[in-house]
Amino acid sequence: MLSPIRRIGILGAGKLGITLAQLALKAGYEVIIAGSTHPGKIALSIEVLTPGAVAASADEVASQADIIILALPLGKFKELPKQALGGKLVIDAMNHWWEIDGDREIIVGPHRSSSESVQEYLATSRLVKAFNHMGYHDLHDEHKPSMAEGRKAIAVAADNPEDVKAVSDVIDTLGFDPLYIGGLSEGRRLEPGTKAFGANVPADQLVRLITP
Amino acid sequence: MTDKKISQPKYLFGLDSFGDIAVDTKGQPLTYAASIRQVVKEAVLADTLGVDIIALGEHHRSEYAISSPETVLAGIATKTKNIKLASGVTVLSSDDPVRVFERFATLDALSNGRAQVILGRGSFTESFPLFGYDLQDYELLFEEKIDLFSKLLSEQPVTWEGKTRAALDKADVFPKTESGRLETMVGVGGSPQSIVRAAAYGFPVVLAIIGGSPDRFKPYVELYQRAAREFGHEEHPLGMHSPGYIADTDAQAIKEAFPRFKKAMDAVGLSRGWQPMTRDHFMNEVKNGSMYVGSPETVAQKIARAMKVVGVNRFDLVYGFGPVTAEARLHMVELYATKVIPRVRELLAEAS
Ligand SMILES: NC(=O)c1ccc[n+]([C@@H]2O[C@H](COP(=O)([O-])OP(=O)(O)OC[C@H]3O[C@@H](n4cnc5c(N)ncnc54)[C@H](OP(=O)(O)O)[C@@H]3O)[C@@H](O)[C@H]2O)c1
Numbered sequence: 001m002l003s004p005i006r007r008i009g010i011l012g013a014g015k016l017g018i019t020l021a022q023l024a025l026k027a028g029y030e031v032i033i034a035g036s037t038h039p040g041k042i043a044l045s046i047e048v049l050t051p052g053a054v055a056a057s058a059d060e061v062a063s064q065a066d067i068i069i070l071a072l073p074l075g076k077f078k079e080l081p082k083q084a085l086g087g088k089l090v091i092d093a094m095n096h097w098w099e100i101d102g103d104r105e106i107i108v109g110p111h112r113s114s115s116e117s118v119q120e121y122l123a124t125s126r127l128v129k130a131f132n133h134m135g136y137h138d139l140h141d142e143h144k145p146s147m148a149e150g151r152k153a154i155a156v157a158a159d160n161p162e163d164v165k166a167v168s169d170v171i172d173t174l175g176f177d178p179l180y181i182g183g184l185s186e187g188r189r190l191e192p193g194t195k196a197f198g199a200n201v202p203a204d205q206l207v208r209l210i211t212p
Numbered sequence: 213m214t215d216k217k218i219s220q221p222k223y224l225f226g227l228d229s230f231g232d233i234a235v236d237t238k239g240q241p242l243t244y245a246a247s248i249r250q251v252v253k254e255a256v257l258a259d260t261l262g263v264d265i266i267a268l269g270e271h272h273r274s275e276y277a278i279s280s281p282e283t284v285l286a287g288i289a290t291k292t293k294n295i296k297l298a299s300g301v302t303v304l305s306s307d308d309p310v311r312v313f314e315r316f317a318t319l320d321a322l323s324n325g326r327a328q329v330i331l332g333r334g335s336f337t338e339s340f341p342l343f344g345y346d347l348q349d350y351e352l353l354f355e356e357k358i359d360l361f362s363k364l365l366s367e368q369p370v371t372w373e374g375k376t377r378a379a380l381d382k383a384d385v386f387p388k389t390e391s392g393r394l395e396t397m398v399g400v401g402g403s404p405q406s407i408v409r410a411a412a413y414g415f416p417v418v419l420a421i422i423g424g425s426p427d428r429f430k431p432y433v434e435l436y437q438r439a440a441r442e443f444g445h446e447e448h449p450l451g452m453h454s455p456g457y458i459a460d461t462d463a464q465a466i467k468e469a470f471p472r473f474k475k476a477m478d479a480v481g482l483s484r485g486w487q488p489m490t491r492d493h494f495m496n497e498v499k500n501g502s503m504y505v506g507s508p509e510t511v512a513q514k515i516a517r518a519m520k521v522v523g524v525n526r527f528d529l530v531y532g533f534g535p536v537t538a539e540a541r542l543h544m545v546e547l548y549a550t551k552v553i554p555r556v557r558e559l560l561a562e563a564s
Contacts (some may be wrong), residue, residue, distance in 0.1 A: 013404065013405070014255070014402075014404070014405070014564065015401075015402040015403060015404050018404055030552040035405070041405070042404075042405070044408060044409060044435065044438060044439055044442065045404035045407075047429055047438075048434050048435040048438055049404055049432075049435060050433050072416075088222025097484070098339070098483070099336065099484070100347065100350065100486075101347075102347050102348070111362050133425070135423070135475060136402065137402075137423055137424025137425070137428065138424065139427050140424065140425075141428070141500075153446055192484060192486065193485035194485075195485065195487060197484040197485055197486055198481075198487055200493075201489075
């Protein structure tokens with residue numbers, strides 16, 4: 001049995017991190033969030049943009065949250081607090097963005113999904129890929145209650161069914177239909193350059209973008 | 213409202229261009245040189261018709277002719293009287309703050325004090341390899357250079373030390389401006405830390421809102437004001453910039469804008485791994501998002517609404533996006549100046 005998810009941790013207090021924090025607070029979760037350095041640096045942004053969320057260090061976020069969303073530049077994944085993330089359920093929302101991260105092969109290696117490289121580094125965390133394919137302003141504008149007409153979908157890729165279930169529930173609670181697409185290696189189909197990347201569409205259409 | 217603010221116009225309206233390659237009536241692209249001269253022509257018209265600001269972006273990509281905005285602005289300076297000459301943005305990370313100051317102080321001289329530097333990180337990073345900078349230093353470069361630039365603005369000898377450029381020891385930089393301070397702003401995308409940093413230096417901010425509903429930026433204005441107060445700086449009003457296309461009717465604007473926006477967006481998307489823009493996406497941006505496309509009345513309504521909701525006093529329209537004919541570009545400048553701006557002012561006055 002998994003314990004219920006009450007507190008969502010977010011690593012990265014930029015465009016995506018702040019947007020997801022806003023959605024999580026609206027959905028009734030507690031939120032704890034970290035930027036690249038000490039919490040003081042993001043305190044004001046958090047207070048104004050996501051009132052109710054707690055600014056903390058990355059270590060605190062990793063150890064105190066029930067689930068942690070990675071919302072930092074992919075090129076920085078080796079700065080993640082590996083120890084504190086051990087055993088934790090972790091959502092990888094990161095994408096390779098060459099303008100920030102440089103050459104893809106150098107940071108994640110060839111022939112595999114970026115999430116597999118992140119999982120290899122966070123060897124004892126339970127990694128799930130989700131929230132990477134939709135732009136942050138679409139996430140901000142498009143969340144809708146369950147069963148709402150035209151509700152948009154977020155794809156989920158992970159190896160462990162229990163983890164898929166837990167993350168799917170979070171996606172649903174945040175305002176989107178979860179769409180399971182396969183194991184972590186299938187995350188490749190959500191990366192920049194694929195048809196699904198940037199997708200802001202309901203599940204029936206997202207399926208078509210993912211099927212080769 | 214303080215006395216200081218009453219002495220200047222309450223609202224400001226600008227036109228922004230990246231120097232997109234314009235096309236002739238047969239759809240053939242103009243040369244880079246002709247595209248640059250076209251922008252000068254448009255700026256002169258905008259000045260004649262009373263537009264407040266022309267802002268030119270810095271890009272180093274084949275779709276755009278302008279890589280050196282201040283040189284084009286210098287050309288505009290001596291042919292115009294009132295229009296403010298801004299960059300939008302100057303990619304400070306891959307430039308040298310001393311040279312940026314020198315170039316804009318020169319522009320300020322040529323234009324009798326109308327230069328305005330808008331510093332930013334830019335949404336592209338082509339300039340990094342081009343000028344020998346490492347993307348790994350993305351953050352550090354901007355941090356250090358904005359710090360040095362803010363010191364140079366005192367127009368006093370500067371002593372500075374950092375990792376990204378040679379140290380300065382009581383370096384005095386010329387020319388000095390007549391006003392004693394070069395007008396400087398910061399262009400910001402969606403990153404909250406960039407807002408806080410601009411506020412920490414006391415620089416006013418222009419928000420680049422290029423997709424999605426502008427409403428989400430409203431809290432950023434509050435963030436800026438809170439941060440400015442905490443750092444003990446003046447709470448400057450903010451500006452925003454967004455892309456648009458104006459024609460005589462809505463139908464004509466949409467018909468002409470879609471393929472052109474699509475071409476421009478898809479070219480960028482190609483390198484970023486996003487999919488070609490669909491008509492649905494485009495129409496959604498036009499209706500609810502950040503593409504100001506339509507007749508003068510439609511565009512004016514949308515601008516007035518956005519300025520009210522977000523809480524800004526300046527709006528810059530990024531015009532002539534994609535392969536637009538020289539005639540249509542000029543017509544857009546005319547419609548913006550003679551129909552849209554007066555109408556937005558009217559709508560804002562009604563609201564207040
Ligand atoms: N933007 C989108 O629409 C979008 C959508 C889906 C996925 N994504 C992915 O989400 C990630 C973040 O993108 P973004 O657009 O939000 O970028 P962003 O606005 O630049 O924000 C990145 C954030 O990560 C922080 N950070 C850097 N190193 C860190 C570390 N070691 N530990 C914790 N935080 C760290 C940065 O802090 P500092 O400011 O202190 O450096 C900043 O707050 C990227 O991987 C991106 O591909 C983005």
